[in-house]
Amino acid sequence: MDTQATTAFFLARIQFAFTVGFHIIFPAITIGLASFLVVLEALWLKTGREAYRDLYHYWSKIFAVNFGMGVVSGVVMAWQFGTNWSRFAYFAGGITGPLLTYEVLTAFFLEAGFLGVMLFGWNRVGRGLHFLATAMVSLGTLISTFWILASNSWMQTPQGYRVIDGRAVPVDWLAVIFNPSFPYRLAHMAIAAFLATACFVGACAAWHLRRRNDNAPIRTALSMAMWMAVIVAPIQAVVGDQHGLNTLEHQPAKIAAIEGHWVNVPGQPSPLVLVGWPDMKAEETRYAIEVPVLGSLILTHSLTRQIPALKSFPPEDRPDSTIVFWSFRLMVGMGVLMILMGVWALVLRVRGALYSSRAFLFFAQYMGPAGLVALLAGWVTTEVGRQPWVVYGVMRTVDATSPTPAVQLGLSLALFVVVYFALFGTGIVYILRLVRKGPQPHEGERVRHGGAGRARTPARPLSAASEDGDEHRQSSDAQR
Amino acid sequence: MGVDITLIWAVIIAFGIMMYVVMDGFDLGIGLLFFTVRDKEERDVMMNTVAPVWDGNETWLVLGGAGLFGAFPLAYSVVLSALYLPLIVMLIGLIFRGVAFEFRFKAHERRRHLWDMAFIGGSLVATFAQGVVLGAFIDGLPVRDHAYAGGSLDWLRPFPLFCGLALLAAYAQLGATWLIMKTEGELQAHMYRLSLRLAWTLLAVIVLVSLWTPLAHAAIAHRWFSLPNLLFFSPVPVLVALCFVAKLYALAHRHTVTPFIITLMVIFLGYSGLAISLWPNIIPPAVSLWDAAAPPESQLFSLVGALFILPFILVYTAWSYYVFRGKVRVGDGYH
Numbered sequence: 001m002d003t004q005a006t007t008a009f010f011l012a013r014i015q016f017a018f019t020v021g022f023h024i025i026f027p028a029i030t031i032g033l034a035s036f037l038v039v040l041e042a043l044w045l046k047t048g049r050e051a052y053r054d055l056y057h058y059w060s061k062i063f064a065v066n067f068g069m070g071v072v073s074g075v076v077m078a079w080q081f082g083t084n085w086s087r088f089a090y091f092a093g094g095i096t097g098p099l100l101t102y103e104v105l106t107a108f109f110l111e112a113g114f115l116g117v118m119l120f121g122w123n124r125v126g127r128g129l130h131f132l133a134t135a136m137v138s139l140g141t142l143i144s145t146f147w148i149l150a151s152n153s154w155m156q157t158p159q160g161y162r163v164i165d166g167r168a169v170p171v172d173w174l175a176v177i178f179n180p181s182f183p184y185r186l187a188h189m190a191i192a193a194f195l196a197t198a199c200f201v202g203a204c205a206a207w208h209l210r211r212r213n214d215n216a217p218i219r220t221a222l223s224m225a226m227w228m229a230v231i232v233a234p235i236q237a238v239v240g241d242q243h244g245l246n247t248l249e250h251q252p253a254k255i256a257a258i259e260g261h262w263v264n265v266p267g268q269p270s271p272l273v274l275v276g277w278p279d280m281k282a283e284e285t286r287y288a289i290e291v292p293v294l295g296s297l298i299l300t301h302s303l304t305r306q307i308p309a310l311k312s313f314p315p316e317d318r319p320d321s322t323i324v325f326w327s328f329r330l331m332v333g334m335g336v337l338m339i340l341m342g343v344w345a346l347v348l349r350v351r352g353a354l355y356s357s358r359a360f361l362f363f364a365q366y367m368g369p370a371g372l373v374a375l376l377a378g379w380v381t382t383e384v385g386r387q388p389w390v391v392y393g394v395m396r397t398v399d400a401t402s403p404t405p406a407v408q409l410g411l412s413l414a415l416f417v418v419v420y421f422a423l424f425g426t427g428i429v430y431i432l433r434l435v436r437k438g439p440q441p442h443e444g445e446r447v448r449h450g451g452a453g454r455a456r457t458p459a460r461p462l463s464a465a466s467e468d469g470d471e472h473r474q475s476s477d478a479q480r
Numbered sequence: 481m482g483v484d485i486t487l488i489w490a491v492i493i494a495f496g497i498m499m500y501v502v503m504d505g506f507d508l509g510i511g512l513l514f515f516t517v518r519d520k521e522e523r524d525v526m527m528n529t530v531a532p533v534w535d536g537n538e539t540w541l542v543l544g545g546a547g548l549f550g551a552f553p554l555a556y557s558v559v560l561s562a563l564y565l566p567l568i569v570m571l572i573g574l575i576f577r578g579v580a581f582e583f584r585f586k587a588h589e590r591r592r593h594l595w596d597m598a599f600i601g602g603s604l605v606a607t608f609a610q611g612v613v614l615g616a617f618i619d620g621l622p623v624r625d626h627a628y629a630g631g632s633l634d635w636l637r638p639f640p641l642f643c644g645l646a647l648l649a650a651y652a653q654l655g656a657t658w659l660i661m662k663t664e665g666e667l668q669a670h671m672y673r674l675s676l677r678l679a680w681t682l683l684a685v686i687v688l689v690s691l692w693t694p695l696a697h698a699a700i701a702h703r704w705f706s707l708p709n710l711l712f713f714s715p716v717p718v719l720v721a722l723c724f725v726a727k728l729y730a731l732a733h734r735h736t737v738t739p740f741i742i743t744l745m746v747i748f749l750g751y752s753g754l755a756i757s758l759w760p761n762i763i764p765p766a767v768s769l770w771d772a773a774a775p776p777e778s779q780l781f782s783l784v785g786a787l788f789i790l791p792f793i794l795v796y797t798a799w800s801y802y803v804f805r806g807k808v809r810v811g812d813g814y815h
């Protein structure tokens with residue numbers, strides 16, 4: 001490849017990673033909050049406890065802002081396969097295309113169709129219909145997760161197809177969708193979204209409690225988030241472990257890179273490298289601190305079998321070990337912290353000190369971004385570890401590019417970076433502003449709905465998040 | 481003769497794009513008309529007329545993209561990589577438009593005008609870029625070895641640029657007649673005046689495009705002006721002329737719903753004219769629907785879903801329009 005093409009290739013990858021990395025932050029919170037809102041509305045309908053209704057209205061505003069950003073960044077993604085990876089689109093379009101089509105048909109329309117009613121229809125439709133709208137939006141987010149992960153997992157562990165005339169032709173759709181890594185990835189990702197949301201909700205509540213802004217909705221939020229952490233974080237560790245075993249079977253080079261494991265000594269079990277600096281040039285992991293045998297124990301669940309070593313793969317087939325070694329450890333580290341947080345919360349709960357322990361509230365507040373950090377680190381591990389393949393073992397990423405010249409790619413990348421940071425940065429500031437306002441007791445009562453009479457009352461997804469002009473000004477002023 | 485799945489897919493995608501043009505057309509149009517309205521409250525009203533349905537409208541674009549990807553991967557990969565820059569510009573325009581919609585109501589009073597500008601600018605850029613894409617597409621994209629074989633700036637020619645302007649007129653007209661239907665008072669009167677001017681502009685634009693395309697492309701001229709085609713296709717221009725007269729009448733008599741309906745018909749006719757010109761190519765001038773088709777296994781799989789699910793989508797979309805029916809007034813929200 002000449003330098004022009006190399007630069008273009010590099011820029012196309014950066015651009016894809018940048019746009020998808022931004023996008024996934026919003027869906028993760030969308031997926032988690034949508035389910036949270038369903039639970040809140042159901043609890044409100046069932047028990048009539050006001051804290052639930054107040055929380056519903058509070059979090060639905062944040063949901064609205066976040067959803068809007070998920071949509072606009074997602075529309076960009078849907079076109080990138082063609083603009084940046086046209087040869088991939090030609091090769092694999094017959095498989096990933098229909099999966100994306102199903103996602104649009106079964107998920108995106110469902111979300112978009114019921115979102116208006118969910119956010120603006122509280123008094124325009126009856127209680128049952130409104131609950132239905134919330135449930136449909138949430139169902140849409142989960143269906144969306146299903147299809148996009150089927151597509152991504154097929155690229156990781158392709159099966160159910162044949163290559164005819166230079167393109168992939170599906171022969172067994174069930175095999176395509178339920179490919180070997182799909183169940184693990186789906187479970188791991190859905191749980192990741194729930195955990196990321198639990199961290200975010202919990203941190204928001206902790207922040208308020210630390211400022212002695214203590215009321216029923218806030219306590220309920222903290223309690224629900226911590227139940228999530230204590231139950232689901234350990235499950236995530238188990239699912240992640242199973243996922244790793246599955247990867248060992250289908251993508252051994254990825255595991256070798258994750259472990260920074262270069263050579264196997266014949267007849268000896270493999271150690272586990274705890275920390276170190278994998279060096280791709282020198283073909284070794286510098287400064288490694290190892291625990292003998294542990295690698296074999298964790299990954300093969302035996303004391304004798306060896307795990308794959310990077311040097312047994314030709315250099316051009318090795319993923320970048322430096323990156324995935326660290327991104328993987330970052331993810332697992334966050335997972336361990338979440339488990340700790342859950343257990344600590346449980347202990348405090350039993351002692352009746354969950355809402356008052358300063359140390360714990362401090363910790364929970366700073367765990368706010370932990371879920372998103374783990375989630376991004378996880379994706380980096382998965383995607384970088386798949387390199388140099390775009391469809392594992394079938395099509396190399398270098399062969400997937402578009403003929404677009406480097407100059408144009410550079411230009412558009414610069415545009416994306418500037419626009420994303422400016423616009424989504426502003427959006428995140430708006431979200432944090434809402435978070436700071438905090439759920440108010442009786443908030444739900446004031447949602448009078450029913451049409452006319454309120455200037456500035458927006459009727460947009462995001463604009464549902466607006467502080468309603470006059471009615472709320474008092475309380476928000478008091479906050480400031 | 482068996483059922484031609486490829487043809488059915490072409491119809492579905494054409495339908496999806498048509499839905500997109502019509503639905504996002506009027507809400508992009510509202511963005512274009514924003515700068516003719518200074519009053520803050522009236523701007524709020526304009527936005528509120530489309531607020532609850534905006535997201536669904538844009539989803540039709542995603543369906544168009546995904547459908548193309550799934551059913552005609554060759555077309556998806558060639559068209560998208562050939563028209564890289566205008567498409568990226570369109571996406572960025574749509575981002576600005578989308579978040580402006582949203583942030584406008586969240587911003588402090590002082591910064592509100594910034595989001596108004598983002599709304600206008602985003603709509604303008606997205607519409608113009610879509611027109612350029614359309615024009616470049618009609619002009620044709622050379623294909624060799626399953627890949628685009630032209631230059632990456634080939635779209636930078638008079639005809640595509642003119643199409644960009646043409647689409648601005650079309651969307652503005654859609655937006656103005658939509659607002660006639662959804663508003664009242666001074667704002668509505670303003671839209672009546674604008675619509676009249678836009679009606680003439682749109683007519684001029686349609687005439688120009690209809691002359692320009694056959695003049696520039698012998699094949700298209702042949703399609704339209706040879707017998708017996710001329711007889712079959714002549715209703716299209718005749719109907720456009722009739723619609724135009726009817727629109728002038730409806731505007732003069734202050735009808736509220738008819739101008740929008742008639743504009744929809746004009747757009748539909750223009751769209752069919754385009755289909756007649758390009759048939760049966762999916763990448764003019766040389767790649768036909770069948771050359772670009774995905775393997776039948778792929779098309780069949782997604783077709784089953786599309787045929788089963790699209791009716792449901794249409795029903796709940798209609799329901800959501802129904803929930804938010806009626807005029808929007810100053811100070812109205814949809815809560």
Ligand code: HDD
Nearest residue numbers: 027030067070071074075077078108141144145148539542
């Ligand atoms: C695990 C979940 C997940 C993942 C990995 C992705 N997305 Fe996403 N996406 C969603 C989950 C989601 C969602 C939850 O369904 C969103 C987020 C907010 C929203 O409105 O829907 C969404 C929105 C969204 C939209 C806008 C939908 C609309 O118009 O309403 C598009 C076009 C895409 N996505 C496309 C993509 C593509 C092409 C991806 C791959 C590169 C991708 N998404 C990764």
Ligand code: HEM
Nearest residue numbers: 013016017020021024148151152379380383384387390397
């Ligand atoms: C949403 C979370 C995701 C994140 C954070 C993510 C992250 C990344 C990253 C960091 C790369 C670059 C790897 C490298 O250049 O070494 C990449 C590549 C890629 N990813 Fe993902 N990915 C995600 C989801 C997906 C999904 C759902 C798909 C497909 C449906 C996908 C398809 C691709 C493709 C085609 C590439 C190839 C381009 C490349 O190698 O740079 N990704 N992704």
Ligand code: HEM
Nearest residue numbers: 185188192195237240241244247332335374375378379382
């Ligand atoms: C605590 C123990 C955990 C283990 C052992 C674990 C294990 C793994 C492994 C092995 C992969 C790579 C799979 C592959 O590409 O083949 C992965 C990916 C991933 N991880 Fe984890 N994980 C853990 C915790 C977490 C947590 C807490 C989160 C987020 C809240 C998370 C989010 C992700 C995501 C989003 C991916 C990419 C998608 C996927 O391939 O599933 N993980 N994880």
